[in-house]
Amino acid sequence: MVRKAIIPAAGYGTRTLPITKVLPKEMLPICGRPALDFIVEEAINSGIEQILIVVSRSKNMILDYYDRSVELETYLEEKNKTHLLKKISPPNVHFQYVRQTYARGLGEAILLGKHFVGNEPFAVMLPDEIILSNEKEPLRQLIDMFTEVKGNIVGVKKMDPSQLKNYGVIQPELFKNTQYKIKDIVEKPQESPPSDLAVIGRYIFNPTIFSYLENVKPGVGGEIQLTDAIKAMAKEYTSFGLEVEGKCFDIAKMSEYVDLINYIWNSKEG
Template identity: 35%
Template sequence: MSSNNVSDNQANQDAVQEGPNQAGKLTGSVRHGVVPAAGRGTRFLPATKAVPKEMLPIVDRPAIEVVVEEATNAGLDDLLFITAAQKQAIEDHFDAAPDLELALRESNKTKLLESIERYKHYTRIHSIRQGHPQGLGHAVYQAHNHVGNNPFAVLLPDDLMHPEDPVLQKMIAVREQLGGSVVALLEVTPQQATAYGSAAVTNIPLASNGLDNVEGLSEGDVFRLDKIVEKPPIDEVLSEYASVGRFVLDPKVFEILETLPPGRGGEIQLTDSFQRLIETPENQGGGVTGVVIRGRRFDTGDKLGYLEALVQMGLEHEELGADFRAFLKGLDL
């Protein structure tokens, strides 16, 4: 599937290689994005029995659209969904609906028409099937033919980032300055760290590394990753920082994922590939940097996190926010 009248074959032809990997850097900006969206959404059953979890609404648009908008605002011009059976609704949402568009146009329902035509202004979208799911690392590896020897972003759709902190844009800027790979870091408690990739880190000063002009970065926002472990027991948590939801990766990761053995849970873990990247020399595409998330993040793969996103986005909704706020204030809590 491909929206904006760009076929997957055209996209593969257009995926021009951005130069050889030298000192962990590639020429050109990060153009490609990958969105793993093949999960079953079992934590949201029965709601997700027939509806992809990525299509659950955040007020009046599906959660996946918020992620696509973020990718577009970050400057990505090619986005690949890794999907599975029963996920056709995701592809349909970012495609034309001629009959509906015509009906709205003839009824002069301009705002509604604009809302379903937003796909025209988003980055180009394509999709492939993961097949038999074998973990997040396996899902990301499915993008290797599409992305080629280019750096790329990975956006996990369960993580919604509030636009007040354009963390992906900052991560791309850090990658372009330092090379290697970049992960988003979240400050967590030791108990929370057991659910993520726990990272041992060393602070990277901004000025001496050419990062002082990156908009939105402050001292203490950027770290070198020295070690990372997927979902450690609480007594093996490495620090107060965990990797979550947004990654900008050197294509070296595809070579690693190709032969990476299953890890925790018998699945190919993307976090395990980060440890391999940490151990890889910088001139071979290695090295991993972390950028701390300073804005609001919502874990919409969790029921409580999803409710928090609904409330927060509802309060900020242009049309409904004021009335919704008044409603909440009137509740007898």
Template identity: 35%
Template sequence: MKRIRKAVFPVAGLGTRFLPATKAVPKELLAVVDRPLIQYAVDEAMEAGIEQMIFVTGRGKNAIEDHFDMAFELEATQRERGKDMSALEGTRLAPGNAVFIRQQEPLGLGHAIWCARDIVGDEPFAILLPDEFMHGTPGCLKQMVDAYEQVGGNLICALEVPMEQTPSYGVLDPAGTNGDLTIVKGLVEKPAAGTAPSNLIVAGRYILQPEVMKLLETQGKGAGGEIQLTDSMAKLIDSQPFHGVTFKGDRYDCGSKAGFIEANFALALERDDIGAHIRDFATKMLARSA
């Protein structure tokens, strides 16, 4: 069983739900407290032992590449002034450990992953969606890699949501459970209201075998008129082990404004430097609006 060494980050989206903030700034660089969403995702991948980060970008996303490059003027100035450099840790990836690929057309998540096929090669790989912010110890991908080492095959992060929310997600059709693992017998992308096979959704983290790339190559358009990753994953289920891993931690949907604010508030409360202040501020604001 090959080790998981590579991770794909699909970051070509336009971030239209956050306009005008994302007109010139990639949504993946929006900060939760003081770290961009993409930095949290890369840190999670590194904790899980990922060695090569593959970013599938689009037009206007050059700032992501700059974020993980050397900032010579900034670093030199900080050193000359004797400033603490710890805030920049993790923002410069080792030479050759960051690969950037363009997705020229917005044809869906499945197409974005397929764009990385030559870099992934014949190895199993991880996928992280940065706006699905997973917060826990150990991180979500580390929990999944640990499960992969036990069962192999394909794994997806599985989370429970209210049934009325299932039309917005890929949904698992479960065949049984074994602790934190759910045996998956089918996947449905954005099922019509009242038709979902469960309330377990696919939540932005995947470990997939390379055979999915061959399926994506001929995958037609699915829900929303896009090439859906879920459709190709569903075809793997009959031939390879497929499990959902229940994440022990908190998930924030930072693709939505409400989820983004929730993540900022939750992480700010955990901080030693600002947590007490934010808690007092929130108490005063709640009292004022009561």
């Protein structure tokens, strides 16, 4: 049973500057809600009970958003606007936070959740990637597969070859249907990608991932890359890729951020 999720949210948001100088990328507005709220909602709908958000010192807005605002609640009650209370009530999930002092990569952010995770399998959800599905929540798709195979699972999506240089890409071996065994994984291949299956920011890991993260050699800027840990782990433990059903939006790309807003708005009107 997967009950815990880590959401890394400590990055500088350089792809969305200059707005992210003052507004965390995770709090970019999407039809009246912050982007992060879509990730949290997906987690809750997938059965997650505890969420650890990895933040930096400039991300206190995230903590404030998921905390109670007693003053605002009192104001709404006094003005007989109690119908708005539901909109500002914190979601029914237990939040924890940890601060990543320096942005030393996704791998380090996940390592900060080692004590939070304990000996349980857990999810990792990247807030850059919002995935909307008309069927089952994207994370729920991975959890259901984990229930069957008990191995580490990476969410993947077929991408246009021109886009693969921006993603981690797996070398797959067909397991069944839209499930694959991962033979290798390459981070942002500039040429000759091993497949058209790109990693899209949803993962299920067993706690064994931490030993690999602890032994990853830091790369440029001292960053610890999750891809390097997955590559090493896949050589010793069977790891899987699952094609996720749903429409993916990378909100750090302005064109996809706008597409997401239009998609949600048009869906509401329809």
